[in-house]
Amino acid sequence: MTNAMTEMTKTMNPMVLPSLKEELAEEVVFLDDNMMINQINMLSVKKIDPSIKVHVFTNVPQALDHIRKNPDTPRIIFTDLDMGVHSGWDFIAAYxxxxxxxxxxxMTASIAQEDMGKSNNFSCVRDYISKPARIQQLQILLKQPLLAA
Incomplete structure (x- = not known):
């Protein structure tokens, strides 16, 4: 997608952009400070679709830097909430x-109702999943169009 298209998506309803509405992820970003969970998630995605690029980050600044350098790449992002210095909430607010x-x-171990409720305050958040994610959950999310309502 071009920068012009990115700018258009800021002001236009996705219903007006049918080609974007049907777009699937070319890349998956996992943000979690637990490397074992990251490895499991990466292997699960590769099992579902070996063609999808997987990027794993253990801290918020690295993940945001990658996204800023590649804003037009169709992607789906999974973030944990509880991570060291910066939390998943810090990432979500910046993103x-x-x-x-x-x-x-x-994708978190937190079952706190306040976290689930807080996730509704961000337009970018699509789903709230308990970790570790089951491969069936990942498969469903990876096969959904990125801009699905």
């Missing part, structure tokens, strides 16, 4: 302010 159309899925 949400970028106004990119690609969805974020919270």
């Amino acid at each position: 949400d302010s970028m106004h990119l159309p690609w969805p974020v899925n919270i």
Whole structure:
């Protein structure tokens, strides 16, 4: 997608952009400070679709830097909430302010109702999943169009 298209998605309803509405992820980003969970997630995605690029980050600044350098790559993002210095909420707030159309899925061990409720405050958050994610959950999310309602 061109930068012009990215700018258009900031101001246009996705219903007006049918080609984007049907787009699938070319890349998956996992943000979690637990490398074992990252490895399991990466292997699961590769089992589902070996052609999808997988990027794993263990901290928020690295993940945001990657996304800023590649804003037009159709992607689906999974973030944990509880991570060292910066939390998943820090990532979500920064990402949400970028106004990119690609969805974020919270993948966390937290079952706190306040976390689930807080996730509704961000337009970029699509789903809230308990970790570790089951391969069936990942498969469903990876096969959904990125801009699905």
